[in-house]
Amino acid sequence: MTTKSSDEDPAGRILRRLSDAAEHVSGICFKxxxxSRVGVELEWTTHRAALPAAHLRPSELRQALGPHAPAVLGNRDPAPLPGGGTVTLEPGGQVEISSAPAGSPAALHAAMAADQAYLADLLARSGISLGDSGLDPHRPPVRILDTPRYAAMQHAFDRAGNPSGHTMMCSTAxxxxxxxxxxxxxxxxxxxxVHAVGPPLLALFATSRAxxxxxxxxxxxxxxxxxGIDRRRSGPVPAGGDPPERWARYVLDAPLLCVRRGDGRWDAPEGVTFADWIGGALPEPxxxxxxxxxxSTLFPPVRPRGxxxxxxxxxxxxxEWIAPVAVLCALLADDxxxxxxxxxxxxxxxxxxxAARDGLADPVVAACAADIADLACRHLDRTGLPRPVRDLVAGVVGRRLDHAGAAAA
Structure with a gap:
């Protein structure tokens, strides 16, 4: 952790009052x-194409990704993908492309579709394939990356006897x-x-039953x-009141997951919140x-980050990732x-x-999903996506709803 305080180093300013922390949170998180802009992060589990239940080694991913391998794999100067996306890696070997902000869904789709195809081809040359669901259907969770952050996270989840934390880190996409x-x-x-449409869209686009x-x-x-992890870290920000105030309180009341130290041991004391830290719970403020x-260690369904x-x-x-992106963009196209x-x-x-447990088998969630899907599909032209892509989106949405209706019948 950093303890220096200097007018020339705002990041090093010591926080001694809850009000100062809350003000900073509100200022940086709600800009x-x-x-006008939209971005996306696409994440996949990675597998040996010939043996998908085997766990990959970091060295395999480092070799396969070549100049695009992220710093966590020892690459000091990672190269962006041709469409401008950057590659990151999660604890269980999940690979992620983070887009640059785009001025329209059409521009985003063009760039990320190219980057996705490029990445899939790059990995395939080394016999590695990308998963197609939100949870690893083949393997139990195993952490293959060893960093102070990930070690501290695993320690916190193990200490709490919480297997969901390990699954979240190593098996989800x-x-x-x-x-x-x-x-x-x-x-x-x-x-x-964005919160209200969350449960219906979660159910409509759920892909991770296995x-x-x-x-x-x-x-x-x-x-x-x-x-399944601590709801103070992963639950939704409470409804009602002013969003920046609600988020600031959420941040301050959340327990520490890790505390950065120079010796590489980042384990956080159990039960200590950030508000407690400001109050003197740790030796240094x-x-x-x-x-x-x-x-960055808080994971609510919607997280404000500016x-x-x-x-x-x-x-x-x-x-098919463009389907939920287009639906959200259409629903937010105007007031x-x-x-x-x-x-x-x-x-x-x-x-x-x-929504997570029953998906579209929940009648209330299903009815809302059908209503907002209809609204979005009637206004897909507002996204600026080319007609063939809009047809793809409508087809995906219709197929998901039809499948749910057939299962219910």
């Missing part, structure tokens, strides 16, 4: 302005959509709408794992940099659509557990 928060007058409405060779019994076993790092990071979607097979989406989803608002 308002006209919504998500689709994250990054959206501008919106203007100051509309930011709260967009925040509420894990380690068995049926989990959950439509989204991935979200079951995330729900926290800094602004420590606060921002703490925020933009809205939607985290409740499972990874999708092949190029009237945003408000309509929020109202249509209202009966299912807060039903995160039901």
């Amino acid at each position: 308002t302005g006209p919504p 998500g689709l994250q959509v990054c959206l501008d928060a919106g203007t100051e007058s509309r930011a709260a409405a967009r925040w509420d709408a 894990h380690a060779g068995r049926d989990t019994g959950w439509a989204s076993g991935r979200m079951r794992a995330w729900h 926290p800094t602004v940099d420590d606060l921002e790092y703490h925020i 933009y809205l990071e939607v985290r409740y979607l499972d990874a999708q097979p092949g190029g 009237a659509l945003t408000d309509s989406a929020r109202d249509l989803a209202a009966p299912a608002a807060g039903r995160w557990w039901d």
Whole structure:
């Protein structure tokens, strides 16, 4: 952890009051302005194509990714992918592409589709394939990356006797959509709408029923794992009131997952929250940099990071990732659509557990999913996506709804 304080180093400023921390959280996490950009993070489990149940070694991924291998694999100067995306790696060997912010869904799709195809081909040359669901269907969780952060995370989950934490770290793969928060007058409405449509979209695009060779019994076993860790870290930000205030309280009340130290041992004391740290629970006080790092260890379904990071979607097979992205972008295309989406989803608002467990078998969630899917598909032209891509999106959505209807019958 950093303890120096200097006017020339804002990140090193020591935090001694809860109000100062809350003010900083609100300032960096809710940046308002006209919504114009969209980004995405695509994550996949990785497998030996000939033996998908075998665990990969870091050296295999380092060799396969070549100049695009991330720093965690020892590459000091990672090269971006041709479409501008950057590659990162998760503890269990999941590979992720993070896009640059795009000015439209069409530009985002063009860049990321190219990067996805490039990455898949690059890995295939080394006999490695990308998974197509939100949870590893073949293997139990095994951490293959050894970093102070990941070691501290595993220690915290093991200490709590929480196997969900290990599954979350090593076996899950998500689709994250990054959206501008919106203007100051509309930011709260967009925040509420993105949360309200969460359970229906989680259920509509759930892909992670199987894990380690068995049926989990959950439509989204991935979200079951995330729900299974400390709700103060992974539960939704409480509804009601002012979003920046709610988020600041969430951040301060969350327990520390790791505390950075020079000796490489980042284990956090059990039960100590960031508010406790400011109150003197640790020998040295926290800094602004420590606060921002703490925020990176919090995983609610929607996380504000200067933009809205939607985290409740499972990874999708092949190029179908554009379907949930397009649906979200259509629902947020203007104020009237945003408000309509929020109202249509209202009966299912807060039903995160039901949506993850039962998916579209939950009648309330299913009815809301059908309503907001219809609204989005009628306005896909607002995304600017080419007609063939819009047809793909509508086809994916229709197939998911039809499959749910057939199962219910």
